[in-house]
Amino acid sequence: SQQGEEDPQALSIQEGENATMNCSYKTSINNLQWYRQNSGRGLVHLILIRSNEREKHSGRLRVTLDTSKKSSSLLITASRAADTASYFCATYGGGNMLTFGGGTRLMVKP
Amino acid sequence: DAMVIQNPRYQVTQFGKPVTLSCSQTLNHNVMYWYQQKSSQAPKLLFHYYDKDFNNEADTPDNFQSRRPNTSFCFLDIRSPGLGDAAMYLCATSREDREGNEQFFGPGTRLTVL
Numbered sequence: 377s378q379q380g381e382e383d384p385q386a387l388s389i390q391e392g393e394n395a396t397m398n399c400s401y402k403t404s405i406n407n408l409q410w411y412r413q414n415s416g417r418g419l420v421h422l423i424l425i426r427s428n429e430r431e432k433h434s435g436r437l438r439v440t441l442d443t444s445k446k447s448s449s450l451l452i453t454a455s456r457a458a459d460t461a462s463y464f465c466a467t468y469g470g471g472n473m474l475t476f477g478g479g480t481r482l483m484v485k486p
Numbered sequence: 487d488a489m490v491i492q493n494p495r496y497q498v499t500q501f502g503k504p505v506t507l508s509c510s511q512t513l514n515h516n517v518m519y520w521y522q523q524k525s526s527q528a529p530k531l532l533f534h535y536y537d538k539d540f541n542n543e544a545d546t547p548d549n550f551q552s553r554r555p556n557t558s559f560c561f562l563d564i565r566s567p568g569l570g571d572a573a574m575y576l577c578a579t580s581r582e583d584r585e586g587n588e589q590f591f592g593p594g595t596r597l598t599v600l
Contacts, residue, residue: 406586418490418576418591419529464528468586472517472536476528 382465382477390485395452397480399465400445406468408441408448413462413479422450422463455484489513490592492577498598499567507562507595509577518560519589520552521576529576535560536582564597572599 383398399408407426411419425432425441425448432439438451452459462481466474490511499505509518516537521529533542535554549571551563564571574596578589 409586409588411591416574416594416596418492418593419578419589420591421588424586424588470586472534472580472582472586473531474586474589475531478528479526481526 382463382480384480385478386481386483388483388485389455391455391457393455393484395455395459395482395484397450397463397465397482399448399450399477401448401465401467401475401477402446403467403469405443406470408439409466409468409474410437410439410448410450411464411466411476413464415461419464452482455482457484457486460484490577490579490590492575492592492595494595495593496596496598498600499564500600501569502566505564505567505597507564507575507577507597509560509562509592510558511577511579511590512558513579513581513590514557515579515581515590516557517580517582518554519578519580520550520560520562521578523574523576523594532562567597567599569599572597 381400409424410422413419423434423439425439436453441448460483462479464479465477493508519534520532523529532546553561574594576594577592580587580589
């Protein structure tokens with residue numbers, strides 16, 4: 377079963393706006409990762425945040441992690457049409473395995 | 487560039503006809519994974535290899551088998567595909583790390599069952 381649940385399931389915004397996606401999970405984790413998947417393609421790793429970190433930045437991406445609430449958020453600032461994709465959070469709790477959330481489908485309109 | 491390669495990208499098979507999907511990697515990662523992903527759903531882990539050690543997920547149907555003849559290659563065998571096995575199959579690799587490294591995914595093989 378899925379570890380994480382993502383919210384919203386779908387998000388449609390205009391180019392230049394910010395996009396925020398949320399992820400909740402159920403058990404303790406070592407780290408939480410975000411992946412992007414373009415339509416019909418494989419997943420691409422975006423960013424990893426460890427359980428002892430609260431916030432991390434990478435370019436236009438900002439990830440927060442609240443282990444007390446078992447939740448994370450991914451913020452994409454100044455979105456572009458090329459950011460249109462599905463975004464998945466994935467938790468790592470050991471054993472070489474990730475458990476993926478259901479994903480958020482982001483559409484950025486030009 | 488180091489990468490994960492999957493062949494073929496699209497596979498069509500008939501109901502009940504065995505099919506094999508292949509994955510190769512040039513990253514020299516010791517862990518390889520096979521995921522099944524159906525439309526608008528999260529990837530679902532089928533099994534993974536830690537070096538040569540095979541780890542099957544409890545709910546992976548017996549219809550699915552895997553082989554890893556060497557570090558670089560991994561195969562997914564579907565012995566008798568059913569209509570419900572139509573999906574995207576994703577291969578991924580990672581380097582073993584206690585803290586959990588990122589996984590590198592191939593482009594996927596989309597399987598159609600007629």
